[in-house]
Amino acid sequence: MVNPLFGILALTPLEQAINCLLQDDPHLANLIEPFASKSLEVETRQPAMSFTVLFESGRIRLSIIDSAMAGSHPDAKVKAPVSAMLSMLTADAGSRRLVNPELELSGDIEWIQALLSALHRADIQWRDLLGATLGDSLSDQLISLFEASSDWARQSNTRLKRNLEDYVKEEIRVVPGHHETDRFADQLHDLRLQLDRIAARVQALDAQLQSRISD
Amino acid sequence: MTHSTADPNPPQGETTHFGYQKVPVNEKHERVAEVFRSVATRYDIMNDLMSLGTHRLIKRFTLELSGLRQGNRVLDLAGGTGDLSIRFSPIVGKEGHVILADINAAMLKVGRDRIIDRGLASNITVAQSDAECLPFADNCFDCVCIAYGLRNLTRKERALESILRVLKPGGRLLVLEFSKPQNRFISKAYDAFSGLWPIAGKAIVGDKESYRYLVESIRVHPDQEALLAMLDGAGFVDTRFHNVLNGISAIHVGVKP
Structure with missing residues (x-):
């Protein structure tokens, strides 16, 4: 485990921002309410981190204590590289979000599916979420930067695919058109x-x- | 946080530590009470200064080790200005309850005012009580926490027995206390830094002697292993400790069988 104090230092602002958002957004709070008293242990690789999300009435708590240290059993546990975790969170509702060989799930899987589906319906306003801790100006800059980066990534991906296809079909003719x-x-x-x-x-x-x- | 208790009938000539001094058991009670009466109003400011703000993170870590859930009952023993009670309150929620207990009325008054100012009085009760003979029913708390209070007690073993009695079976005791740094260089640096506390105490609270007692009481307090043995001896099981800041503080955990 990372030094617990560093872990707390990292998780506390995130927890505060999420709780501010839950306080300001009754729709989101209602979606999360059915999960009160549940806990989800998250263990990531690349980078290695471990924390527990505790759902309480109207708020959440991010704890650096894992089940072994707490002497309790979480309702569910997710273990995966950060990239797989992010793609699970950002995938479309219709796609098979949990079908990924890198994802290790244990405990109440039905509950994880219900949670993911609630998060997908949540329509989280990231601008408000970041604004609560970083301030409006900085959060606007960060979101603009993120949007520009994701546009660039999407365009580069499309261009790379097209160029690769042209090369293997037209130039070296490895596969027919x-x-x-x-x-x-x-x-x-x-x-x-x-x-x-x-x-x-x-x-x-x-x-x-x-x-x-x-x- | 504060605490000390006088035995109504102590054996003649029995003495105990008051910092580096040996004093009669009954005298320690009054002297510790005077220390905390003197510093009560500026206690939290001094905590921030002496710990460079890290006491907030350490208390958060303690709170996470408590494993508390909504609806639980928790005793914040020697809780003084209510720092931990205020943190416990939203975790146990409306169905749960926090008892802020301390023997020192001056410290409790500061704690009670803070709790009322923050609108948390609905699930926190303030009780002036003695850690060595707790005025609560058997098996009634899910967690008892004593933060920076154990070293001020005259008879620690008796307090641990009393805590064991009021905890529910499976309930958890958390003892957050100053301890012994594990690294020699950190130990030296910490000794030098803590030597400045009486000077800061004089400048901010106008009381050098209380902070001299604080430094001395930390140095005579049992180290991690000795306190762990005390918890085992009192009848707690699954005992363990977590060093924080290389052992400057340590959090001991024990469970009532």
Whole structure:
């Protein structure tokens, strides 16, 4: 465990910001209310951190004490690298958020799913959340920086995919292009139809032959 | 925080520590009471100064070790100005209850005023009481916490027995107290730093002697292992301690079987 005092120093502002948000946003507070008295132990890798989220009525508590030290059992435990944890939190509601080989879940999984689904419905106003601790000006700057970075990451990802596709299809021709594969699939489909027609015709002729023999 | 108790019938000639001095048992009670009467109004400011603010983090760590949940009952023993009671209050919630207990009326008055000012009086009760014979029913607390108070007690063993009685089976005792630094250089630096406390006490509270007692009482207080043995001897199980700031403070935990 990290030095407990450093852990407390890091978690306390985050806890205060979340509790401010819960106080100011009754919708979010109502979504969290059913989880009162539950606890979730979170253990991350890269970087290694461990803390427990304790849900209380109208507030949460972030504790650096893990279940071994507290001598108690959390309702659920999540163990994963930070990147996997973030993608689980930010994934779309329809996607299979918990299907990730890097995620280790134990305890009441149904409860984790309910919590994730509540968080997805929460529509958290990050500007308000950060503003409560960092002030409006700094939080605006940080959010703008984050939005610019995520735009850049999305555009770079799209560009990289397109360039890679052009390279392997057009330049080194390792894989056929979309049009060629579509044409080949169409030909296959036609061939299958012709075969089906021939098989049906053979069956009809065979039936005719059988009836003449019997006459 | 404060605490000391006079035995109504102490054996003749029995003495105890008051800092580096040996004093009759009954005299310690009055002298400790005088120390805390003198510093009560500026106690929290001095705490911030002497710990450079770290006492807030240490108390938060203590609170996390308590394992308290909504609806629990907790006794903040020798709780003085109510620093820990104020932190316990939102955790135990409306269904739970915190008792802030101390033998020193001056310290309790400061604590009570703080609690009322913060609007927390609904689940905190203030009780002037003696740690060595607690005026509470058997098995009624989920947690008893004594922060920076144990070293001021005249008979620590008797207080531990009393705490064990009022704890519910499975209930937890937390003792936050100054202890012995584990590193020699840190120990030297800490000794030098704590030597400045009486000077700061004179400048801020106008009382050098009380802070001289504080420094001396820390130095004669049992170290981590000795206090752990005391908890074991009193009948607590699953005892352990957590050093904080290299052992300048230590949090001892024990569970009532």
